[in-house]
Amino acid sequence: MDPFVYLNGKHWEIIYCCVCLKSIEKVKRPEMKDKFEFGEQLEYFYPLLDMIFDYLSDKDLDNVMQVKKSWAAVAERILRKRSKPCWVSCYQENGRVLFKDSGNMHFSNGTTAFIFFGKHYNLNEYISLHEEIHSFQQMKFVEYCSREIVSRNINFCVLTCPKVVSYFSQDIEIRNGSIFDTLFLPEIPGIKTIMFNCNFSKLKRNPALLETYIKPNEEVKCLLVFDESDIRSSIDFLFKIILKETTANEIALGGGITHGVKLFKNDPKLTEQIRSRHETFCIAFTKQKGEEPDFQAVSRVIEGNELSRRELNKELMELRKSIVMRSNSIGLRICCQAKRRKGKESLIFNAHFPNTPLFGVEVEGEVGWNSNLPQDKVAEQPESFRPKRCKVLYPKFQYEWSSIFVVITWGNIIEM
Structure with missing residues (x-):
């Protein structure tokens, strides 16, 4: 086990942990930093469109597939991911x-x-x-x-x-x-x-x-x-x-x-x-x-x-x-x-x-x-x-x- 020492009030304590893991919570989704305009510019800021579509239900994805071919390609890719283990x-x-x-x-x-x-x-x-x-x-x-x-x-x-x-x-x-x-x-x-x-x-x-x-x-x-x-x-x-x-x-x-x-x-x-x-x-x-x-x-x-x-x-x-x-x-x-x-x-x-x-x-x-x-x-x-x-x-x-x-x-x- 790996020991870790930290300060608790005025006392140092040694804590033994069975394993040390790095948090992956903050890398689950990339942060959105670029400015953008809705409409035609939306899909050019990768992976912004993927991030937005990823929150949509399967029914909503079926609807956005009717908007344009590029949107349909993104929606189909997300639907395939959802069906896979x-x-x-x-x-x-x-x-x-x-x-x-x-x-x-x-x-x-x-x-x-x-x-x-x-x-x-x-x-x-x-x-x-x-x-x-x-x-x-x-x-x-x-x-x-x-x-x-x-x-x-x-x-x-x-x-x-x-x-x-x-x-x-x-x-x-x-x-x-x-x-x-x-x-x-x-x-x-x-x-x-x-x-x-x-x-x-x-x-x-x-x-x-x-x-x-x-x-x-x-x-x-x-x-x-x-x-x-x-x-x-x-x-x-x-x-x-x-x-x-x-x-x-x-x-x-x-x-x-x-x-x-x-x-x-x-x-x-x-x-x-x-x-x-x-x-x-x-x-x-x-x-x-x-x-x-x-x-x-x-x-x-x-x-x-x-x-x-x-x-x-x-x-x-x-x-x-x-x-x-x-x-x-x-x-x-x-x-x-x-x-x-x-x-x-x-x-x-x-x-x-x-x-x-x-x-x-x-x-x-x-x-x-x-x-x-x-x-x-x-x-x-x-x-x-x-x-x-x-x-x-x-x-x-x-x-x-x-x-x-x-x-x-x-x-x-x-x-x-």
Whole structure:
């Protein structure tokens, strides 16, 4: 931890902070310094027009697109940014704390944020936030996220993992892991994203409790589950409900055992949703029954501790074949922290999914199954098990020494 000394009245105090971060609040938007005239001159003072349009609603942007071609080009660019996912990475390099983002960090349509936080930093300790060269503030990490990263009234969660190793592009390859990585998801047409804590024991006694989050007229297309303990003996009650009218092959599943989960409602009071030790944190992507939105999610399990590059390439090629990629996509890699020779997995994933940001976390137990498989491949899956008094046959879903990949894509189909 880094010590900082400051004067408090007549006494000097030494404050230990888990990490020192530079404020990015003041560089969110460029300041407007030039004089201008409205009308024809407005668009010549870059990025003034972008800044103004960025505050408009989607409906208002549709209207300004009718004014002139140059305005339409700016409005279309902003609408494209709003429909894409956004990521922010904070990492250390040569003793410095650096930030990288996807270039659309402050788009307006963000509805949900996931923050993957490395275990080697303590959420309950203070960070030192530098606003200027000789001034800093102390605050908890969650306060910092609410102020500088998740700067809108949207819900967000913080998942504390043994290690965060994402892969966004070849020029931002962070081999030693990030301090934290943040994913913002926009509103996905036809898809509802829900984050909730689920008590499987209570769900067994009263299955209707799930309807608080997933309505009877909704189908789950992707499910992510995170807990601090083994959920093998209890999660089958959740599967019994969500697989009542569908099959495991139609639902992407991923998750694992982490060190901690916190769910926040980003309101002025920064309310944390209280979670008991008997509850499992779930993120579900659902659609209305009978509707087919421009959305797809798949998951794949890569088993084995020391797979060769050729074997990994074959596995990820099969994952690529199982999904129709669209204009927007994200990937999630959940990997056993004790697995060896795992660094090249992200590189090979990037070769097959070059435009898909991959969020990587290491866990102490992996959860997932293979989805969207051809019918002739379903029977080849690892030996299934039948929970007691349950008529539904579920595939194996908990592993060791493995990596779980989940890919989510939406929007217009990309022509190959």
